[in-house]
Amino acid sequence: MVENTVFDRILRGEIPADILYEDEHCMAFRDIQPQAPVHILIIPRQRLDSLQNATDEHTESLGHMLVAARKVADLQGIGATGFRCVINAGAGGGQEVPYLHVHLLGGRPLTWPPG
Numbered sequence: 001m002v003e004n005t006v007f008d009r010i011l012r013g014e015i016p017a018d019i020l021y022e023d024e025h026c027m028a029f030r031d032i033q034p035q036a037p038v039h040i041l042i043i044p045r046q047r048l049d050s051l052q053n054a055t056d057e058h059t060e061s062l063g064h065m066l067v068a069a070r071k072v073a074d075l076q077g078i079g080a081t082g083f084r085c086v087i088n089a090g091a092g093g094g095q096e097v098p099y100l101h102v103h104l105l106g107g108r109p110l111t112w113p114p115g
C-alpha cells in the first residue's frame with residue numbers, strides 16, 4: 001500500500017519542501033506554518049505513523065533523529081542559545097500529520113508549559 005501523508009510525499013519528492021538536511025536515516029525541512037523563527041520538521045526514512053506505535057525496531061531511527069536535530073540546530077545558529085524538540089503523539093498530543101516527526105523550534109524565548 002502506498003502511504004500518502006504529506007510527509008510520505010515530501011520524502012518521495014512528490015511535493016516540494018525547503019529541505020535543510022538529509023542523511024541515510026532522516027530528512028529535515030522547514031515547517032510550512034512556522035511557530036518560531038526557526039521551525040523545522042525532522043522525519044525518519046523508516047516509516048512510523050506515531051510515537052504511540054514505536055517498538056524496539058525503531059530505536060536506531062528515533063535516536064538518530066535527535067542527533068540530527070542537534071546538527072540542524074547548529075546549522076541554523078541556535079545550537080548554543082538553545083532550542084526545543086517536540087514530538088506530538090496522537091490526537092490527544094496534538095498530532096495532525098500521521099507520520100512521526102520531530103519539531104525543532106528556536107530563535108525566540110520559548111515558554112513552559114506549552115499550550
Ligand code: 5GP
Nearest residue numbers: 006017029030031032033088094095096097
Ligand atoms: P503535528 O501537529 O502533526 O505535530 O504537526 C504537523 C506540522 O506539519 C504542522 O506544524 C504543520 O504546519 C506542518 N505541515 C503540514 N503540512 C505541511 C506541508 O505540506 N509542508 C510542510 N513543510 N509542513 C507542513
